[in-house]
Amino acid sequence: MPQESSPVQHKPGDRELVLRVMPMPADSNANGDIFGGWIMAQVDIAGSILPARLSRGRITTVAVNEFIFKQPVSVGDLLSFYATITRVGRTSVTVHVEVFAERDPENLHVVKVTEANLTYVAIDRDGKPRQVTA
Numbered sequence: 166m167p168q169e170s171s172p173v174q175h176k177p178g179d180r181e182l183v184l185r186v187m188p189m190p191a192d193s194n195a196n197g198d199i200f201g202g203w204i205m206a207q208v209d210i211a212g213s214i215l216p217a218r219l220s221r222g223r224i225t226t227v228a229v230n231e232f233i234f235k236q237p238v239s240v241g242d243l244l245s246f247y248a249t250i251t252r253v254g255r256t257s258v259t260v261h262v263e264v265f266a267e268r269d270p271e272n273l274h275v276v277k278v279t280e281a282n283l284t285y286v287a288i289d290r291d292g293k294p295r296q297v298t299a
């Protein structure tokens with residue numbers, strides 16, 4: 166664990182658990198699986214954590230470069246979101262997010278359900294791009 170007062174450093178390639186969440190019945194679609202849009206929203210939040218830390222301020226999502234639903238997600242799956250910074254530009258940061266589902270406590274197994282690449286832009290108070298690092 167970092168000391169409370171020390172800034173957290175992230176280098177491209179470092180993978181970090183940034184979010185854990187369990188979908189509920191209200192997040193289901195007509196097939197009984199979890200809505201893709203719900204998963205996308207969680208991935209957007211998870212992907213924003215490292216760029217927000219790195220840029221030390223406001224960020225916004227500029228692009229979802231790739232998004233793959235590899236396996237359906239079910240109510241009660243424990244989802245873990247791992248993020249890796251893959252590129253740091255002048256004002257933008259690109260992140261790879263992998264989502265794993267831990268399911269079936271009686272026969273516990275872990276499945277990669279989703280992966281995505283997203284790009285975030287550091288913005289100032291007026292919503293204009295600003296440099297990621299000073």
Ligand SMILES: CCCCCCCCCCCCCCCC(=O)SCCNC(=O)CCNC(=O)[C@H](O)C(C)(C)COP(=O)(O)OP(=O)(O)OC[C@H]1O[C@@H](n2cnc3c(N)ncnc32)[C@H](O)[C@@H]1OP(=O)(O)O
Pocket residue numbers: 209210213214217218224225226227228253254255256257258284286288292293294
């Ligand atoms: C404290 C620790 C805990 C942290 C914990 C904090 C949690 C923190 C939570 C925050 C929560 C956020 C997560 C919700 C995120 C939303 O919900 S965001 C909502 C949806 N997004 C929006 O509404 C954005 C709308 N778009 C815009 O406002 C403008 O297009 C932008 C993004 C400011 C960019 O402005 P622009 O003038 O077009 O900028 P431009 O100079 O052309 O490009 C800027 C950069 O973007 C890149 N770019 C542009 N288009 C693309 C593209 N299609 N693909 C890839 N890159 C592109 C450019 O290459 C450039 O990068 P650099 O070369 O400078 O590195």
